[in-house]
Amino acid sequence: MTENATWVPESVDQEIPSAARLYDYxxxxxxxxxxxxxLGEKFVAALPSGRDVARLNRAFLRRAVAFMAQQGIRQFLDIGSGIPTVGNVHEIAQAADPRARVVYVDYESVAVAHSQMLLEDNDNATIIQANLVEPGVILGHPEARRLLDFDEPVGLIMAGVFHFVSHDHDAPAIVAQYRDALVSGSYLALSHFTADISPAEMAGVVEVMRRSADPIHTRTRAEITELFTGFELVEPGLVGTARWRPDRPEQAADQPGGSQIYAGVGRKL
Incomplete structure (x- = not known):
């Protein structure tokens, strides 16, 4: 059974679940x-804290963007932005400065279609349909060049997306291509699933996601840290999402699902 709605592009196969729509769910x-x-119910069965994991990752994104805005960043490139929901990057950035510019990137058609509708009247934000493993396509895209000045610092965001890049790809080399396009003083905010903390649960998640269009590939803390090569991690370094500059530090250690995803923000040297 298919669902008829204005936000569903005709080309979308509704029988094949996607990570962007799972995250939305x-x-x-x-x-x-x-x-x-x-698929979401199977995800939660494998990882009972799954909804908390998603919520905490979204909260990390919000805090990271607010932090970068406090450091004077006024342009953002959000790779793997997903389906818009409360606390979008442009909402946070433009609350700090209405002139802030945001380029979203996703390859999932529903995410792109809904973003286009949301951003229709926002001259300082746009969406590009592209795959993060093709940095040249994204960095050279006319919309990216229209809104982003790469001679000035950029906030590069890869929140909860790089674990969809298989180990067949050279992950550090992909991030390096983005890094090399940024000037000193730019920032990278990145979060990534790991099996370091709960290997049995994450093995179940990986198995569940094999049935989707977007399998998950976990990485170790060392492998995720390597993605920050050329960036200096700001305090508190690479930690579970709940522990990255929490609004209420006294509760960070007790957050269910707060350690399945490592998160960090680095400043380009």
Whole structure:
């Protein structure tokens, strides 16, 4: 059974679940299909804290963007932005400065279609449909060049997306291509699933996600740290999402799902 809605592009196969729509479902969004919801229930069965993991990753994104805005960053490149939900990057950045510019990137058609509708009247934000493993396509895209000045610092965001890049790709080399396009003083905010903390649960998650269009590939703390090569990690370094500059530090250690995803922000040297 297919769902008819203005946000569903005709080309989308609603029977194949996607990570973007699964994430939307875990966050309580409405832009997902029956196949995504079925997969979401299996995801939560494998990882009971799955909804908390999604919520905490989204909260990390919000805090990271606010931090970068406090450091004077006024332009952002959000790779793997997903389906828009509460606390989008442009909302946070433009609350700090209405002139802030944001380029979103995703390859999932529903995410792109819904972003286009949301940004229709926002001259300082746009969406590009592209795959993060093709930095040249993204960095050279006319929309990226229209809104971003690469002679000035940029906030590069890869929140909860690089674990969809398989180990067949040279992950550090991909990030390096983005890094090399940025001037000193730019920032990288990145979060990534790991099996370091709960290997059995994460093995279950990996198995569940094999049935989707976007399998998950976990990485170790050392492998994720390597993605920050050329960036100096700001305090508190690479930590679980709940522990990265929490709004309420006294509760950070007790957050369910707060350690399945490592998160960090680095400043380009």
């Amino acid at each position: 875990l966050l309580g969004g409405a832009h997902n299909f029956a196949a995504d919801r079925a």
